[in-house]
Amino acid sequence: xxxxxxxxxxxxxxxxxxxxxxxxxxxxxxxxxxxxxxxxxxxxxxxxxxxxxxxxxxxxxxxxxxxxxxxxxxxxxxxxxxxxxxxxxxxxxxxxxxxxxxxxxxxxxxxxxxxxxxxxxxxxxxxxxxxxxxxxxxxxxxxxxxxxxxxxxxxxxxxxxxxxxxxxxxxxxxxxxxxxxxxxxxxxxxxxxxxxxxxxxxxxxxxxxxxxxxxxxxxxxxxxxxxxxxxxxxxxxxxxxxxxxxxxxxxxxxxxxxxxxxxxxxxxxxxxxxxxxxxxxxxxxxxxxxxxxxxxxxxxxxxxxxxxxxxxxxxxxxxxxxxxxxxxxxxxxxxxxxxxxxxxxxxxxxxxxxxxxxxxxxxxxxxxxxxxxxxxx
Amino acid sequence: xxxxxxxxxxxxxxxxxxxxxxxxxxxxxxxxxxxxxxxxxxxxxxxxxxxxxxxxxxxxxxxxxxxxxxxxxxxxxxxxxxxxxxxxxxxxxxxxxxxxxxxxxxxxxxxxxxxxxxxxxxxxxxxxxxxxxxxxxxxxxxxxxxxxxxxxxxxxxxxxxxxxxxxxxxxxxxxxxxxxxxxxxxxxxxxxxxxxxxxxxxxxxxxxxxxxxxxxxxxxxxxxxxxxxxxxxxxxxxxxxxxxxxxxxxxxxxxxxxxxxxxxxxxxxxxxxxxxxxxxxxxxxxxxxxxxxxxxxxxxxxxxxxxxxxxxxxxxxxxxxxxxxxxxxxxxxxxxxxxxxxxxxxxxxxxxxxxxxxxxxxxxxxxxxxxxxxxxx
Numbered sequence: 001x002x003x004x005x006x007x008x009x010x011x012x013x014x015x016x017x018x019x020x021x022x023x024x025x026x027x028x029x030x031x032x033x034x035x036x037x038x039x040x041x042x043x044x045x046x047x048x049x050x051x052x053x054x055x056x057x058x059x060x061x062x063x064x065x066x067x068x069x070x071x072x073x074x075x076x077x078x079x080x081x082x083x084x085x086x087x088x089x090x091x092x093x094x095x096x097x098x099x100x101x102x103x104x105x106x107x108x109x110x111x112x113x114x115x116x117x118x119x120x121x122x123x124x125x126x127x128x129x130x131x132x133x134x135x136x137x138x139x140x141x142x143x144x145x146x147x148x149x150x151x152x153x154x155x156x157x158x159x160x161x162x163x164x165x166x167x168x169x170x171x172x173x174x175x176x177x178x179x180x181x182x183x184x185x186x187x188x189x190x191x192x193x194x195x196x197x198x199x200x201x202x203x204x205x206x207x208x209x210x211x212x213x214x215x216x217x218x219x220x221x222x223x224x225x226x227x228x229x230x231x232x233x234x235x236x237x238x239x240x241x242x243x244x245x246x247x248x249x250x251x252x253x254x255x256x257x258x259x260x261x262x263x264x265x266x267x268x269x270x271x272x273x274x275x276x277x278x279x280x281x282x283x284x285x286x287x288x289x290x291x292x293x294x295x296x297x298x299x300x301x302x303x304x305x306x307x308x309x310x311x312x313x314x315x316x317x318x319x320x321x322x323x324x325x326x327x328x329x330x331x332x333x334x335x336x337x338x339x340x341x342x343x344x345x346x347x348x349x350x351x352x353x354x355x356x357x358x359x360x361x362x363x364x365x366x367x368x369x370x371x372x373x374x375x376x377x
Numbered sequence: 378x379x380x381x382x383x384x385x386x387x388x389x390x391x392x393x394x395x396x397x398x399x400x401x402x403x404x405x406x407x408x409x410x411x412x413x414x415x416x417x418x419x420x421x422x423x424x425x426x427x428x429x430x431x432x433x434x435x436x437x438x439x440x441x442x443x444x445x446x447x448x449x450x451x452x453x454x455x456x457x458x459x460x461x462x463x464x465x466x467x468x469x470x471x472x473x474x475x476x477x478x479x480x481x482x483x484x485x486x487x488x489x490x491x492x493x494x495x496x497x498x499x500x501x502x503x504x505x506x507x508x509x510x511x512x513x514x515x516x517x518x519x520x521x522x523x524x525x526x527x528x529x530x531x532x533x534x535x536x537x538x539x540x541x542x543x544x545x546x547x548x549x550x551x552x553x554x555x556x557x558x559x560x561x562x563x564x565x566x567x568x569x570x571x572x573x574x575x576x577x578x579x580x581x582x583x584x585x586x587x588x589x590x591x592x593x594x595x596x597x598x599x600x601x602x603x604x605x606x607x608x609x610x611x612x613x614x615x616x617x618x619x620x621x622x623x624x625x626x627x628x629x630x631x632x633x634x635x636x637x638x639x640x641x642x643x644x645x646x647x648x649x650x651x652x653x654x655x656x657x658x659x660x661x662x663x664x665x666x667x668x669x670x671x672x673x674x675x676x677x678x679x680x681x682x683x684x685x686x687x688x689x690x691x692x693x694x695x696x697x698x699x700x701x702x703x704x705x706x707x708x709x710x711x712x713x714x715x716x717x718x719x720x721x722x723x724x725x726x727x728x729x730x731x732x733x734x735x736x737x738x739x740x741x742x743x744x745x746x747x748x749x750x751x752x753x754x
Contacts (some may be wrong), residue, residue: 110537117541120534151753156533157497160487160565164494164558168545171557178549181541184561188537373750376528 004137008117008175010115010182013214013253018050019245025216027242037062043086043094043243046318049210053219054239057206062098068206069196070094073106073149073189076126077116078101079265080133082310083212086243090210092138102201103144105134110149114181120150131264131361136354145201149188152375154198158191159184161226174217175322186221193222194243200375207238212245240256246309249302251281262317264306266354270344277340283325284332296325296332303332303339311342381567383394385552387559390591395427395621404428404619414439418470418622420620422464423695425686426587434583437580439475442655445583446573447471450483450526450566453503454493457510459687460589463620467587469515479578480521482511483569487526493559497754508738510643513731522578524745526565530753531575535568536561542605543598551594570599573600574612577752584615589622599629615698623686626679628658640682643728647721654683654717660702661709673702673709680709680716688719 007013021027030052032044037059043049061068072081072087080088095103109123118126131146149155163184171183197204201296209219219240221297226235247253248262283297283304292377298304306322312318321338324330384390384402398404407429409421414436421427438445451457457465472480484507486500495503508523519602526532540561543547548560574581586596596617601611624630625639641653660674660681675681681698689695698715 110534113538114541150534150537151530153528153533154532156530156537157487157527159492160527160533160558160561163561164491164556166557168557174587179541180543180545180560181537183557184537184540373753376746376750 006176007214007216009186009215009217010178013245015213015245015253018213021051021213021216021242025220026265027053027213028055030055030241035059040312041090043090043309044241045315046308048086048234049090049241049243051213051242052240053223054206055208055241057236057239058094058208060249061100061206065098065100066205067102067202068098068208069102069104069201070208070210071104071106071193071196072210072251073192074127074130074134075106075108075112075115076123076130077112077118078126079267080130081263082246084130084133085137085266085310086212086246087210087211088134088137088139090241090243091134092140093159094208094210095140095143096138101143102196103139104178104192104196104207105139105144105146106152106155106189106195107131107146108185108189108192109147110188114185120148124148124188128358128361129267132354132357133350135357135360135364136266136350141360141364144364145196145368145371146364147372148365149192150193151369151372152195153372154200155188155191155195158194159187161229162187162190163266165228166221174221186218189218190222190225193218193238193293194229194233194235197226197233203377204234204236206236209238209240211240211242213242214245216240216242230307234278240241246305247281247302249276249280251300251302263345266347266350268347270275270347274340277303277343278336280306280336282332282336288331291331295328296330298322301325301332303336306339306343311339311346383553384591384593386563386592386594387555390622392590392622392630395590398428398590398593398619400595404590404593405432406696407432407618411616413438414473418467420467420686420688422692425463426467426618426620428590428619429617430442430600431583431614432585432618435471438477438583441512442475442477443582444477444579445475445585446479446481446578447585447587448481448483448570448573449587450485450569451504451507451511452485452489452492452661453500453507454489454495455503456461457507457638458642459623460685461510462514462643463589463623464587465511465514465516467618467620468511469517469588471585472517472520473515477518477572480516481569481573481584482508482516482521482523483529483532483566483572484508484523485526485562485566485569487565488562491562497525501525505735505738505742506644508741509731509734510727511736512737512741513643513727518741520736521741522573522745522748524749525742528570528749529568530749531570531577532565532572533570536564538606539564539567539602542602547694549665551598559671563595563620566595567599567602570595570615571603571606571610571612574610581611581613583613586615586617588617588619590619591595591622593617593619607649612731616732623682624679626657628677628679643721643724643731644722647724650724651717651721654680654720655713657683657713658665659709659713665708668708669705672705673707675699675702678702678709680713682718688716688723 038044107127112118112123196207223237226237280302283301285291415421472478484504489495489500600614603614657679660678662668
């Protein structure tokens with residue numbers, strides 16, 4: 001009876017109609033009039049964030065100046081791509097929104113091993129690079145706890161505790177049939193999501209997890225486990241905010257780290273990045289003539305997506321691009337050139353900032369290791 | 378086609394014919410003529426150790442004065458019973474056999490949680506008590522690494538690494554259908570068994586795991602995983618030595634911590650212990666008259682088992698008991714009295730030694746935590 005949409009955190013999810021997720025999985029539509037406080041968030045303002053669970057808890061914490069956390073993580077298998085950037089932007093946004101917010105960022109090196117076979121030594125180097133990215137995107141290191149899963153004793157212990165609460169059938173219902181190792185990664189992720197509520201971090205509190213729609217299975221599992229442990233850990237059920245999945249430059253779902261020309265990374269050489277944008281799929285017609293007559297199709301256009309989702313801060317500019325494309329005024333060649341300039345300018349600034357933050361990134365990892373060590377004593 | 382014997386590390390295993398395990402699971406019979414070096418081991422000498430895997434590796438290490446490890450663990454859910462004592466005796470024996478041997482002893486607090494729901498705080502107290510027991514049984518603390526699973530980052534990491542190597546069907550084939558949490562405990566145990574071979578502990582080496590026959594599934598899994606990781610970790614496949622399972626005082630398989638009157642613990646009050654022995658199942662006949670005529674049945678007698686396996690050091694005494702029982706000279710009442718004296722004397726001495734070792738036990742746990750912390754730095 002269920003529809004055919006499968007949300008697979010480890011595979012490709014092709015979601016054309018996000019509203020289906022409301023009925024299928026109980027994600028709530030993001031009613032912007034209720035969350036006006038968050039209107040400064042570009043993803044929310046532009047309907048890229050389409051749904052949530054319990055976002056009200058975060059709203060109340062912000063309004064009442066109460067502590068809350070925003071948490072997510074990265075699998076350190078390669079440079080930051082635009083998907084990682086979206087999550088990072090959300091973390092930075094919700095961390096900076098209130099002085100009472102703390103950010104948690106998990107380096108999912110255990111998952112990088114279980115899913116991609118990357119050794120901890122390899123992923124450790126990548127992690128420093130990834131961390132410099134989120135710092136360059138604006139993360140306040142003083143209110144951030146950044147840690148590697150492979151060193152986080154509490155997370156591992158929680159995953160073992162949670163293993164007692166799940167059955168194979170329950171995991172299959174949530175994730176589909178997956179290798180044993182991925183089910184275990186999933187339990188670790190539940191540990192990550194619930195970590196900010198442990199007493200070492202100030203105890204139970206609202207926690208917002210910004211994720212792509214395909215990660216919802218992790219949210220559901222963590223919420224189930226939080227509910228099961230309300231008597232011992234007193235967990236508050238975690239909140240989530242969901243963004244739409246972005247496509248590869250050739251128009252496919254979802255971004256894959258495997259084909260480097262299909263996606264932009266924050267480490268890209270500026271010349272290469274420009275080339276990638278110039279080659280991307282657009283919503284253009286067969287001929288300039290036809291396009292002048294019919295207008296373009298911005299909904300199909302990856303170039304437009306790059307502007308709306310990732311690189312154009314100015315709402316008026318985005319509206320103008322849309323209007324001009326629809327009316328046939330705007331032709332793809334010029335449009336891509338304009339977009340590639342936005343991308344290149346962003347990358348140039350970002351890479352400059354990032355270069356100065358590598359040491360800070362190492363420091364952050366060291367700090368969390370020290371916290372871990374002192375928690376052991 | 379397989380026979381009906383099921384080896385279940387978490388349930389009850391009723392093994393009447395140990396020789397079946399040779400064909401069914403590939404355990405090798407323990408040929409005493411090949412292992413004369415170990416004749417000073419009471420369990421080997423008296424055929425209580427009935428089988429092994431790769432014991433030759435340990436023999437060669439002893440003969441050539443090469444490093445090896447002996448490892449096992451305890452689930453800290455209650456006082457030491459006679460099953461825990463057997464494993465502990467074996468660890469002490471193989472540790473003391475060579476100056477190149479190191480003992481590893483895992484406090485299975487994660488398993489105590491997953492299998493018995495015991496919190497880490499509760500099991501932590503029990504662990505100190507259990508450790509004082511193995512110290513009183515002769516463990517040399519200077520060549521022992523004692524650690525809690527919940528604190529052993531390397532063990533947890535290995536269990537995650539191993540989770541990538543197993544399938545649900547493989548676990549089912551080894552362990553039968555078990556809750557998800559127990560499969561995960563099993564992966565942790567594999568991590569425990571392979572820990573002594575990590576480079577922090579001097580790298581690959583023979584490791585002997587002395588266990589009850591019902592624990593063989595853990596040995597098979599650890600050996601499979603060692604084989605799979607010969608290219609990265611360079612693991613030597615671990616060795617095992619198997620002892621027969623002992624019965625409860627009422628004659629049932631296997632010792633259960635759940636019914637306190639059915640088993641003797643090393644913490645027992647001397648008066649209570651005596652009472653337990655006096656109430657145990659014997660191999661006596663219906664009447665004294667019949668017994669004088671037919672002789673007793675020592676094979677059925679738990680009292681005899683207490684002597685042979687656990688408390689009588691003197692081989693001549695054991696032989697005499699057997700002979701006298703078979704001939705009808707020996708009557709159960711007197712025999713139990715004699716056995717209960719052996720038990721009480723042992724417990725008295727043991728409890729005296731143990732009382733002085735509680736601080737040493739705490740120290741040992743502290744030392745391993747310090748090693749862990751310095752390995753993190």
